Amino acid sequence: MLNYKKEIIYPLLAASLLISVVMLSLFYTMYNLNKIEKNKDFIDMQRFNIITLRNAVLDAETSQRGYLITNNVTFLDHYNESKIQAYKTIGDLTKSARKLTTLTPMLEKIQRLCDDKFSIIEASTTVQLSAGSYASHLSLSKDRGKIVMDNIRTALMEADGDLLERRHTLNNRMQTTILYSIIAGVALALMIFGILIFSYLNTLHLFNVILSSSNKVDHLNHQASHDPLTNLLNRRGFENKLQHIHDNAIIEKQKYAIFYMDLDNFKTVNDQYSHAIGDQLLITVSQLFQSCLREHDALARLGGDEFTLIVQKFKDKDELETLANRLINALKKPIAVENAMLSVGVSIGVAIHRSDAFTPQKLMMAADKAMYHAKNSGKNKVVFDPC
Numbered sequence: 008m009l010n011y012k013k014e015i016i017y018p019l020l021a022a023s024l025l026i027s028v029v030m031l032s033l034f035y036t037m038y039n040l041n042k043i044e045k046n047k048d049f050i051d052m053q054r055f056n057i058i059t060l061r062n063a064v065l066d067a068e069t070s071q072r073g074y075l076i077t078n079n080v081t082f083l084d085h086y087n088e089s090k091i092q093a094y095k096t097i098g099d100l101t102k103s104a105r106k107l108t109t110l111t112p113m114l115e116k117i118q119r120l121c122d123d124k125f126s127i128i129e130a131s132t133t134v135q136l137s138a139g140s141y142a143s144h145l146s147l148s149k150d151r152g153k154i155v156m157d158n159i160r161t162a163l164m165e166a167d168g169d170l171l172e173r174r175h176t177l178n179n180r181m182q183t184t185i186l187y188s189i190i191a192g193v194a195l196a197l198m199i200f201g202i203l204i205f206s207y208l209n210t211l212h213l214f215n216v217i218l219s220s221s222n223k224v225d226h227l228n229h230q231a232s233h234d235p236l237t238n239l240l241n242r243r244g245f246e247n248k249l250q251h252i253h254d255n256a257i258i259e260k261q262k263y264a265i266f267y268m269d270l271d272n273f274k275t276v277n278d279q280y281s282h283a284i285g286d287q288l289l290i291t292v293s294q295l296f297q298s299c300l301r302e303h304d305a306l307a308r309l310g311g312d313e314f315t316l317i318v319q320k321f322k323d324k325d326e327l328e329t330l331a332n333r334l335i336n337a338l339k340k341p342i343a344v345e346n347a348m349l350s351v352g353v354s355i356g357v358a359i360h361r362s363d364a365f366t367p368q369k370l371m372m373a374a375d376k377a378m379y380h381a382k383n384s385g386k387n388k389v390v391f392d393p394c
Contacts, residue, residue, distance in 0.1 A: 018209075022202045029195045036188040043181045050174045053103050053110075056096050057167050060117070063093035064124060064159055068152070071128045083132065090125055097121065100166075107173070113166045120159045127152040236286055237293035240307035245315055248305050249367045252317055256360060264327050264359045266316035267374035268296075268334070271352035271386040273312040280347060287344045288351065295337040299330070314353075315374075324359070324391065331355045331389035338387075352387035354378055359392070 070086035073079065097118050104110045131152070232244030240248060249265070256263050270292065277285040289312065296306055296314065305317040316334075321327055334353060341348040356378025358370045365373075373392040381390040 018205065019202070022198060022205070026195065026198050026202070029191055029198065033188060033191050033195065036184055036191065039184050040181060040188070043177050043184065047174060047177050047181075049103070049106070050170050050177070053100060053107070054167055054170050054174075056100050056103070057163050057170070060093055060096040060100070060121075061160065061163050063089045063096060064121060064156070067093065067125065067128060068156060071132060074132065086128070086132075093121060093125075107170075109169055110166055113162060113169070117159065117162045117166065120155055120162060124152060124155045124159060127155060234308045237290055237308050239293055239314075240305060242307070242309045245305070245307035245309065245317075246367070248307070249317060249371075252305070252319065253360070253367045261319070262321075262360055264318045264321065264357055265370050265374040266314075266318065266331065266334075267356040267358075267371070267378040268314040268316065268353050269378055269382065270312035270314075270338075271354055271382075273351050276349050276351060280344075280349075284344055284347065284349075288342060288349055291342050291344065292338065292351065292353075295342075296334055299333045299337050315371075327357055327359070328389060328391075331357060335387060335389065354381035354386050355389040356381055357389060357391045 066089035067086050070082045070089060074082035074086070097114065100110070100114050101118075104114050232240060232247065234241045252263055255261070273285065273288070276288060289308070293306070293308065293314070296316075300306060300316070301320075303319055307315045307317075309315055318327060318330065321330075334355065338352055341350045343349075356374045356376065358365075358373035358377060360370055377390045377392045381388050384390065
């Protein structure tokens with residue numbers, strides 16, 4: 008017997024759980040990829056800020072030189088703008104350092120260097136404004152400003168190198184995550200394909216089991232309702248068939264008839280030859296009876312040499328009598344069974360269902376009674392119930 012939980016439900020539940028785990032891991036991978044991408048964007052923004060800071064300091068230095076060379080105060084406006092931009096960028100980098108703690112000491116160093124640089128620039132500018140470009144100490148301040156600028160470049164390169172290393176780490180992590188997601192995706196596809204194949208095979212298996220069970224049930228039902236010797240309806244099958252036909256007859260206002268048949272001289276054949284010969288004779292008789300019937304007539308063997316027949320869709324009593332005589336004539340000639348020629352006849356009693364007052368049981372009793380009249384009045388004939 009098929010164990011549905013063990014063979015179908017549990018494997019599908021396990022596969023569904025496994026797919027859920029893989030899908031969750033894929034979702035987590037997508038989340039990580041998105042997070043890594045955001046971190047890369049964040050690092051790229053900080054690298055851009057470092058470039059902006061370097062350019063701002065260079066612009067400030069260039070504006071100072073322009074002023075020292077031309078004595079044009081317009082360069083001072085550019086200097087002030089570059090200084091504001093530089094400190095704003097330092098502020099942005101300092102805020103970002105909360106997420107990149109290794110940058111904090113570097114940024115503090117850069118801010119100190121920038122303060123020093125701008126102090127030197129502003130000191131030189133003040134001297135220029137008061138003493139002119141040929142003041143004796145200007146060359147000294149320029150040399151010192153160059154050293155500070157070189158230190159700023161070095162510090163910015165260190166900070167950018169740290170960020171670049173972080174970006175490389177994120178790139179490696181992203182590649183690993185993408186590879187994992189590809190593997191997980193392929194695994195998910197294979198699992199889904201496997202589940203489809205498993206479901207298909209299990210469906211076929213279940214169908215075969217159901218079909219086999221249905222065939223077994225049909226076979227058992229057939230055995231329960233049919234005579235094992237002649238394969239005709241047995242008493243139980245006949246009674247069920249009779250009740251069904253009776254119920255339909257009541258609903259559709261139709262009539263039907265019951266033939267109760269008993270073989271003549273069958274006991275003599277059984278006693279003279281053997282029960283095995285008798286059984287072979289019953290099989291041949293049942294086949295001869297069936298050859299006389301229509302498709303919708305229902306023939307049954309109640310037991311021994313007793314047969315019954317339910318006849319539907321007939322016009323009148325004469326048609327029933329013709330059918331009965333055809334059954335009697337089918338046994339007129341001797342029947343060859345092995346090396347013996349056996350002669351039997353049949354006595355038939357017929358009862359017709361005409362009103363709702365006749366139950367199937369009463370109709371059977373009436374047909375049985377009529378059959379005994381046929382037996383007692385000479386055998387091998389048909390007698391109709393007079394009711």
